[in-house]
Amino acid sequence: MSEATGEWQPSALQLERTAYRRGRARRSTAIAGISSLVLLALVVIGVGSTPGWPRVRETFFNFHRGWEALPVVAQGLWLNVRVMLICAVLIVIFGLTLAIMRTLRGPIFFPLRVFAAAYTDVFRGLPLLLVIFLLGFGVPALQLRGLPNQAVIWGGAALVLTYSSYVAEVFRAGIESIHPSQRAAARSLGLSYRQTLRFVVLPQAVRRVMPPLLNDFVSLQKDSGLIAVLGVIDAIRAAQLETAEDFNFTPYVVAGLLFVALTIPLTRLTDWVARRQGWYGGGGGVV
Structure with missing residues (x-):
């Protein structure tokens, strides 16, 4: 607690822990993003290099149609x-x-x-x-x-x-x-x-x-x-x-x-309700 203002202030150890957790979170986010982009690139290259891809793209993924x-x-x-x-x-x-x-x-x-x-x-x-x-x-x-x-x-x-x-x-x-x-x-x-x-x-x-x-x-x-x-x-x-x-x-x-x-928003709502009621995560039941 700060003596001048009388308000609570985090200690140096707490600030260090917070900075460490934020750094870990940023690092995990960066790794997840990079790995996802690499996997997506491999899939695009692998599918795009197949002989039948031009035909499939025209038949199933024709933007104009x-x-x-x-x-x-x-x-x-x-x-x-x-x-x-x-x-x-x-x-x-x-x-x-x-x-x-x-x-x-x-x-x-x-x-x-x-x-x-x-x-x-x-x-x-x-x-x-x-x-x-x-x-x-x-x-x-x-x-x-x-x-x-x-x-x-x-x-x-x-x-x-x-x-x-x-x-x-x-x-x-x-x-x-x-x-x-x-x-x-x-x-x-x-x-x-x-x-x-x-x-x-x-x-x-x-x-x-x-x-x-x-x-x-x-x-x-x-x-x-x-x-x-x-x-x-x-x-x-x-x-x-x-x-x-x-x-x-x-x-x-x-x-x-x-x-x-249409389905994704309702699915995300279901996940949010389930997490709020303790269905996911810690394994606890509904109180």
Whole structure:
């Protein structure tokens, strides 16, 4: 502490340690940057020197063709974004309902527990693409009155049904991770079962399962492109139509880059939430 100002001042040893750590950090950053540049240069030289690279560059990485296809593919991507957002809300609601059904206690709720368990077992076992085919092609073929025939609706329904089974298990794991003493304390304070679940159990459970839940939504963001198999003009289908004009596959690369541009921010958000809750690093659990 400085005698003149009365404020704390770091000692000479502390200043030396800080300077040493900063020097190590700068050195590590420089080494990482140089090694990355060297590796990138080796990859570029190695790939560029292959005999087939000019053909591959023209077919997959044609800048002019990609720029032409970008507006059409981006318009299709907007459909993917809308499908993902609507399905995400429905998946959270349906998945949480299934998780609560599986955690209900008492013999009177046995049918609900069996239904929820059977639902999660079936839809976790079925491939998502198969569910999309069954709903997207099978239900409209029945020509039932009152049911929509739009392929995008049934593709979204397949996403909701499949992902709800996974999200339900994530929520159930969070609910069952809450110690029974939390429920007992809430009931001793006069809270009903519903109030205990709403105000005590669920807030803690949702906080604990947030990282895996966000990971599921990252996968949902990518799998929303599977609705293209039903003929829906999304980003992948738009890229396919653009490719069919001249058999240049650059539009597929454009679609892939757009999906990556959407996925990376959500992935980084997931990592940030996981680090904040102690999922990464020191190996500690959620407190």
